[in-house]
Amino acid sequence: REGRLAFPAIAVNDARCKTWFDNYYGTGQSTVGAIMRATNLMVSGMKVVIVGYGWVGRGIARMLAALGAHVIVTEIDPIAGLLAIMDGFTLMKMDQAAGTGDLFITATASIDVIASPHFEKMKHNAILCNAGHFNREIDLISLEAMATKVETVRENITAYTLKDGREIHVIAHGALVNIAAADGHPVEIMDISFSLQALSAEYLTHHRSIPAGVHAVPESIDRMVADIKLETMGAALDLETEAQKEYRQKDLIV
Template sequence: MRGSAEEGLKKLNWAEGHMKVLRRVWEEDLSGRALEGERISMALHPEAKTCVLARYLARSGASVRLVACNPYSTDDDVVAALLEEAPGELEVMAWRGESEREYREALLWSLQHNPTLILDDGGDLTEIIVSRPRDFPELKGISEETTTGIIRARGFEREGRLPVPLIDVNGAKMKRLFDNRYGTGQSTLEGVLRTTNLLIAGKRVVVAGYGYCGRGIAMRMRGMGARVAVAEVDPVKASEALLDGFDVGRMEELLEGADMVITATGMKNVVAAGHLRKLKDGVILANAGHFNVEIDLKALEGASSGVREVRDGVKEYILKDGRRVFLLAEGRLVNLVGGQGHPVEIMDLSFSLQALSLLYLKENHVRLPAGVHPLPEELDRRVALHFLSAMGKKIDKLTEEQVRYLEEG
């Protein structure tokens, strides 16, 4: 066993104690073994918050198999605790530093119990389902967590290959407005700080992408005193970044003089071969997108005369002209590989949505056609109300007179 079960249990209990919304969802919606008989395959980041969700799903009567959605995002302590705590009910096959072969084998293992429901993060399980739909005759539906996963799912949908309904949890307001912005913003900053131990104030930081993740990163970096510029291909988002007070421009122009570049786009080769000549000596490259494709690593390696690890999680690439480029977390998710992931209270919201999404699929899969579906708004509002209640807040409701006024137009 790679981790310490004792330390893992501490992390699990700390996280669960601060996940008050998920606790309410379990008490009001999932208790009484609401998922009895379901077989759930989960590919997420196996750290404390994720494993709290897996615990609740197992307590609700489901048979759960959990694997990683990133080879480097597993917390071995937490996995050790789960393996000791609930053998049989909740099975885990994950460890930090999986090889590509081991990662693939774990994904396939998670599907060997003929799942009825899938909880995916990034779309790797969905891709397997799409390639072998006849192997999963009892599958009712998929719930997807991320922007990247939804982009892939919509591609499968356009091709007519998505065999079951897939719920876009990422599109829910209580996900994208909080997880993608506040969660990614704080956790990316933490990942950079823990990996480098460098000062942010005064540094020139380029953020690639101004979706909700990029907005959060830009906001937090500016809050730490960085001079932030945004590279964005969408003119609407670029306009928004400009009016939010950030410099905006083409990547090639912004890279000159940048101390740090952080990608958060979900797109490949955002920092491409042609950009390398613009990088200053000592620049730091980090990625907050799901896959390690946003920085062209093959081009970076090809342009380098040498590579060495100079600090845990930091590789120094020495370019052939002598310039040094520091890559964090091997170009993978810096907030998870270099940090502890999103704050507990943020993932509390996202995982509450996921739990309700799985229950919704169980109860409604027969009437849902194959394809991508939004999470019902009433579930979004339910989580929002649970959150306000957990925070000790109450809000007003429209009066009957106000409701009539709206209805009358």
């Protein structure tokens, strides 16, 4: 009632081993795989608009670019927008991108990022899906209100026919496309995330004095999971010398 946690919690999603791998590589691959499975369309040469360029959007963009798609990014954050350009992608406002894209993928964790003004500008047979959050990112209520006909045209694909005859296709009713229209992340990614969750839960049980509130995954756990994963992959790291450790840890006066 007071808006405060009465117990300690660990934010696994913020750990480097979660964000850098699950959100980036896992969602990138599973989202693109789900879209290809649901549509059976050629990605190469397609103009794909990615709404949001956080870790999820970046992972999806990377995978699509590798398949030959022309990636367009829309953003509200100047740093993320700059990063998209530096990564080699085109940055546009959504109003402009709406009339340009063949495929639209939301990755914002916000609501109504694709809405009525955008539907009005979209090409015939534009495809929409969500990879960011719950099914609020695409304003399907407005899209249905604009439609003269709504029908399932393929498994996991709903076509909305507008008054002018254009059709807009939505995959999996705007739910998380990689889960609703496919099998989610590969196990080679999920073992990292589940390890973080299990070890974080164990940490809480052995540290009863942690105050209520949200806490970061301990760095020791984050690094342990990465070490174990590297070992299973047959990879090895260099070790610092004592002189290197001393140099890195001492205070340097600039």
